[in-house]
Amino acid sequence: MLPFSLGEIAEITNGRLADVANRAARMTAGVVTDSREAVPGTLFAALAGERVDGHAFAAQTVAAGAVGVLAARPVGVPAIVVEDVIEALAALGRHALAQLPDPLVIGLTGSAGKTSTKDLLAQVLPVLGPTSVTDRSFNGEIGLPVTLLRAAPDTRYLVLEMGARGRGHIANLTTIAPPRVGLVINVGTAHVGEFGGREAIAEAKSELVQALPADGLAVLNADDALVAAMAAKTRARVLRFGLGRGEGADVWTDDVQLDSEGRPSFTLHHGEEHAGVRLGLHGRHHVMNALAAAAVALGLGAGLRAVAERLSAAKNLTTGRMEVLTRPDGMKIVNDAFNANPDSMAVALAALSAMAGGRRTVAVLGEMKELGEEALDGHRQVGKLVADSGVRVLVAVGGDHAEALAEAARRQNPDLRVIRTPDRDGVPGTLAGVLGAEDIVLVKGSHSVGLEATALALTADTTDRPG
Numbered sequence: 001m002l003p004f005s006l007g008e009i010a011e012i013t014n015g016r017l018a019d020v021a022n023r024a025a026r027m028t029a030g031v032v033t034d035s036r037e038a039v040p041g042t043l044f045a046a047l048a049g050e051r052v053d054g055h056a057f058a059a060q061t062v063a064a065g066a067v068g069v070l071a072a073r074p075v076g077v078p079a080i081v082v083e084d085v086i087e088a089l090a091a092l093g094r095h096a097l098a099q100l101p102d103p104l105v106i107g108l109t110g111s112a113g114k115t116s117t118k119d120l121l122a123q124v125l126p127v128l129g130p131t132s133v134t135d136r137s138f139n140g141e142i143g144l145p146v147t148l149l150r151a152a153p154d155t156r157y158l159v160l161e162m163g164a165r166g167r168g169h170i171a172n173l174t175t176i177a178p179p180r181v182g183l184v185i186n187v188g189t190a191h192v193g194e195f196g197g198r199e200a201i202a203e204a205k206s207e208l209v210q211a212l213p214a215d216g217l218a219v220l221n222a223d224d225a226l227v228a229a230m231a232a233k234t235r236a237r238v239l240r241f242g243l244g245r246g247e248g249a250d251v252w253t254d255d256v257q258l259d260s261e262g263r264p265s266f267t268l269h270h271g272e273e274h275a276g277v278r279l280g281l282h283g284r285h286h287v288m289n290a291l292a293a294a295a296v297a298l299g300l301g302a303g304l305r306a307v308a309e310r311l312s313a314a315k316n317l318t319t320g321r322m323e324v325l326t327r328p329d330g331m332k333i334v335n336d337a338f339n340a341n342p343d344s345m346a347v348a349l350a351a352l353s354a355m356a357g358g359r360r361t362v363a364v365l366g367e368m369k370e371l372g373e374e375a376l377d378g379h380r381q382v383g384k385l386v387a388d389s390g391v392r393v394l395v396a397v398g399g400d401h402a403e404a405l406a407e408a409a410r411r412q413n414p415d416l417r418v419i420r421t422p423d424r425d426g427v428p429g430t431l432a433g434v435l436g437a438e439d440i441v442l443v444k445g446s447h448s449v450g451l452e453a454t455a456l457a458l459t460a461d462t463t464d465r466p467g
Helices: 006-013 054-063 085-099 114-127 143-150 169-176 198-205 225-233 286-299 304-313 342-355 372-388 400-412 424-431 451-460
Strands: 016-018 043-045 068-071 079-081 104-109 131-133 157-161 181-184 217-221 237-243 251-253 264-270 273-278 323-326 332-335 360-366 393-397 417-421 439-444
Touching: 006 016, 006 068, 006 079, 006 085, 043 054, 043 085, 054 068, 068 085, 085 143, 085 169, 104 114, 104 169, 104 286, 114 131, 114 157, 114 286, 114 304, 131 143, 143 157, 143 169, 169 198, 181 286, 198 225, 217 225, 217 286, 225 237, 237 286, 251 286, 264 286, 264 304, 273 304, 286 304, 323 451, 332 342, 332 451, 342 360, 342 372, 342 439, 360 372, 360 400, 360 424, 360 451, 372 400, 393 400, 393 424, 400 417, 417 424, 424 451, 439 451
Parallel strands: 043 068, 068 079, 104 157, 104 181, 131 157, 181 217, 217 237, 237 251, 332 439, 360 393, 360 439, 393 417
Antiparallel strands: 016 079, 251 264, 264 273, 323 332
């Protein structure tokens, strides 16, 4: 955590102090943008959103211990007043990065798997040196500077998720934290409605490798044609990863197996070396995430056996990402509710099937946002996947698109039990008397649907179960 005084922050952001009695008061606990996260030593960035204006919570954050507020106007408590709070955050992030003695920035992007891969890198790269990574999924123009301000002073490897909802977004992030290594995991359907198609998504993702220097490293998915083609758009050395060597992968595996809990094991290959990996994470899709993390570490000089050992010891670090929760009565809840799109729904349903081990499978699925014109077809596609996956009970949560998902599932498999509820609050009631201790329940939907709270509620609820 890099400390700065209010006076220094004003200089860095070209702001002015307002209602500040002590310009030497120091930010020692980083920046927060959620007033509920304010603690002693934080700086609260007051952002004006469509529904809520952070400036209204300025006094509350200072009362909670925040040293001051980064604001667009005076707020009656110690503040640095700037023209644009987001631009000021970017300036702070650049300054914080410049204070690190020898940072190597690793940018990663992809339509799915960014956070899981980042969490794996957080556990693999320390074999090379001190590592700081993006907190949670802080991967945009606000979250990335917040991460930079929270980096440990001795950070050597700085792993930054870089997300985008349009062209130019990643390019902008690379001006805040210029990467030496760029990892592109895949090009899928996340935010396809905002981009207009997968090719447009690929163009936006390629901004990461275009920003790399000639002596940098581009790590690309050999099995995704749109990602593999990005090799032509970078000056950097290219290292490829994939399932098998058929597509020119430099880091690969060809023998993936799943145990009774759906946890993959495989042999990691690089050049003439190989070593076994047994992941503690659930789902075959984590193999590609592990290969991506391994390729970055190997490309930076880590030993293959050390990488394999650290991958095998890795744990799930982020809630809401294939987080398996076991209730006292034995029921398993798979909390994968942080976000959703058709691609991630497909891999989650495959993981659920692999994890079942004879248990009855239940899927609580919320609507998928940001699919644009493809929303209706995307929900119908997922409904058919549910019907074909062996799921016995489907709870479809939301409005018209959830109904389309449910109807497609019914038509594909008339024997499937389908339950509809308009929002997350209706889920526990609809499942009362339905769930049993031997069930395994997948909970997944777009973040705005709020099913993370539902997953936790189902985990805590041990009442009214059939015996």
